[in-house]
Amino acid sequence: MSVPAEPSFRDSVDLMFNRAVALMDLEPGLEEKIRVCNATYTVRFGVRLRGGIHTFTGYRSVHSEHMEPVKGGIRYATGVHQDEVEALAALMTYKCALVETPFGGSKGGLCLDPREYSEEELERITRRFTYELAKRDLINPSQNVPAPDMGTGEREMAWIADQYQRMNTTDINARACVTGKPAHAGGIQGRVEATGRGVQYALREFFRHPEDVKAARLSGSLHGKRIIVQGLGNVGYHAAKFLAEEDGAKIVGIVERDGAITSESGLDVEAVHGWIGRHGGVKGFADGTFVEDGAKVLEEDCDVLIPAALEGVINRDNVSRIRARMIVEAANGPITAAADEVLRKAGTVVIPDLYANAGGVTVSYFEWVKNLSHIRFGRMQRRQEEARHELLINELERLSRDKELGWTLSPGFKEKYLRGADELELVRSGLDDTMRTAYQAMRKVWHSREDVADLRTAAYLVAIERVSASYRAKGL
Numbered sequence: 001m002s003v004p005a006e007p008s009f010r011d012s013v014d015l016m017f018n019r020a021v022a023l024m025d026l027e028p029g030l031e032e033k034i035r036v037c038n039a040t041y042t043v044r045f046g047v048r049l050r051g052g053i054h055t056f057t058g059y060r061s062v063h064s065e066h067m068e069p070v071k072g073g074i075r076y077a078t079g080v081h082q083d084e085v086e087a088l089a090a091l092m093t094y095k096c097a098l099v100e101t102p103f104g105g106s107k108g109g110l111c112l113d114p115r116e117y118s119e120e121e122l123e124r125i126t127r128r129f130t131y132e133l134a135k136r137d138l139i140n141p142s143q144n145v146p147a148p149d150m151g152t153g154e155r156e157m158a159w160i161a162d163q164y165q166r167m168n169t170t171d172i173n174a175r176a177c178v179t180g181k182p183a184h185a186g187g188i189q190g191r192v193e194a195t196g197r198g199v200q201y202a203l204r205e206f207f208r209h210p211e212d213v214k215a216a217r218l219s220g221s222l223h224g225k226r227i228i229v230q231g232l233g234n235v236g237y238h239a240a241k242f243l244a245e246e247d248g249a250k251i252v253g254i255v256e257r258d259g260a261i262t263s264e265s266g267l268d269v270e271a272v273h274g275w276i277g278r279h280g281g282v283k284g285f286a287d288g289t290f291v292e293d294g295a296k297v298l299e300e301d302c303d304v305l306i307p308a309a310l311e312g313v314i315n316r317d318n319v320s321r322i323r324a325r326m327i328v329e330a331a332n333g334p335i336t337a338a339a340d341e342v343l344r345k346a347g348t349v350v351i352p353d354l355y356a357n358a359g360g361v362t363v364s365y366f367e368w369v370k371n372l373s374h375i376r377f378g379r380m381q382r383r384q385e386e387a388r389h390e391l392l393i394n395e396l397e398r399l400s401r402d403k404e405l406g407w408t409l410s411p412g413f414k415e416k417y418l419r420g421a422d423e424l425e426l427v428r429s430g431l432d433d434t435m436r437t438a439y440q441a442m443r444k445v446w447h448s449r450e451d452v453a454d455l456r457t458a459a460y461l462v463a464i465e466r467v468s469a470s471y472r473a474k475g476l
């Protein structure tokens with residue numbers, strides 16, 4: 001099979017968008033308005049470090065403001081560039097629309113390798129970057145709300161929130177300027193695990209539909225499925241851990257920067273993660289086979305391949321050797337448009353990034369709402385639930401006491417029953433519901449339209465329809 005030429009990441013996203021748009025009846029001109037990035041800001045700023053002045057380059061791209069605030073992570077990596085942040089910002093627009101979080105799309109990045117800086121240096125750089133973005137409202141609770149991405153996490157989000165609050169001391173909503181903060185600094189339970197948890201919920205939902213499982217030339221449940229994961233960072237670690245520990249899947253390969261580790265009997269994800277934390281890579285991990293050329297392990301036979309590191313890792317050079325029955329895009333853009341075309345023709349099922357990794361933005365939305373409502377998340381729901389359920393329990397207790405029932409309520413039942421869901425349970429159930437609903441919206445299009453052959457096209461169709469409805473309703 002001939003493989004098409006390789007486009008850039010930005011062009012890849014546009015090509016996927018165009019494929020869906022060709023199947024729609026959009027008003028002339030609206031298609032281009034949705035596709036293009038509204039604006040990308042480039043900033044260069046200096047920070048005094050190690051006795052000298054170091055200049056850093058950062059970006060914040062705003063793809064679509066059909067809903068505000070716009071939302072998207074901040075990435076720290078040496079390869080960050082304009083094309084990349086624009087592609088990622090566009091994906092955020094479509095992702096938010098698909099999972100119905102009321103945000104437009106944005107993304108940012110800073111060109112640096114965080115491993116080369118001390119914590120104190122990173123804090124100074126992050127605070128300065130925050131200042132540069134915030135003074136142009138590119139960080140702002142009602143206009144632009146960043147979150148973690150590759151190379152950043154709770155720590156950086158706490159610095160961003162604190163810096164923004166110092167610059168806006170009278171803004172009572174200042175904390176909502178960024179999500180992914182630590183729980184004790186305005187964050188929400190379950191945000192750190194959210195993207196990996198969402199990958200697990202996406203796979204669970206996929207396996208609830210035998211017809212879809214058959215399309216991937218698989219059968220049965222997730223139990224015992226052989227999975228290879230690339231990148232054991234925030235997203236890959238949580239996805240692999242939950243799938244192995246809670247669904248009985250077997251992680252037969254983990255691909256990292258320095259190589260890969262494989263084991264047919266299944267890797268202990270926690271142990272590999274701990275090893276990477278102590279040694280900086282998978283090399284030397286005893287309970288598995290080390291493979292120096294890690295990228296080769298992506299080509300190994302498996303049921304599910306989960307790329308959870310970088311974009312473009314499945315491309316025109318290796319796509320013909322990919323043997324996975326299905327691929328879940330936990331990373332953004334891991335499959336190029338050229339490779340996607342080959343996989344589609346080969347019948348490999350791809351669960352697309354704009355759906356598969358939407359768990360992060362979904363729980364970010366819960367965090368943002370929690371910050372703006374200034375109430376501990378769950379308290380309102382618990383009070384309402386309690387009031388309703390207490391009526392029922394009281395009646396059951398009366399019937400039980402009066403021996404009108406053939407059984408009695410066990411001691412402590414009422415307290416246990418009324419305990420209500422805590423924040424983590426609420427977050428997880430909200431995420432689960434979101435992932436199920438969005439999957440069903442995609443699969444309806446996938447199965448009901450003859451001209452839609454894959455989940456990615458279906459996902460774009462649903463997302464673009466929603467973005468265009470928003471523009472039609474409010475005007476341009």
Ligand SMILES: NC(=O)c1ccc[n+]([C@@H]2O[C@H](COP(=O)([O-])OP(=O)(O)OC[C@H]3O[C@@H](n4cnc5c(N)ncnc54)[C@H](O)[C@@H]3O)[C@@H](O)[C@H]2O)c1
Pocket residue numbers: 148149150151152195230231232233234235236255256257294308309310311330331332333357358360361
């Ligand atoms: N963090 C989130 O909430 C979130 C949300 C949605 C999407 N994503 C996407 O998920 C992907 C991973 O993000 P993350 O937050 O887990 O990042 P991270 O920095 O926590 O982890 C990335 C992991 O990939 C590994 N890695 C880097 N280069 C590699 C290579 N060449 N080969 C193999 N492994 C490599 C790193 O060592 C690290 O373990 C990105 O595409 C990101 O955009 C993240």
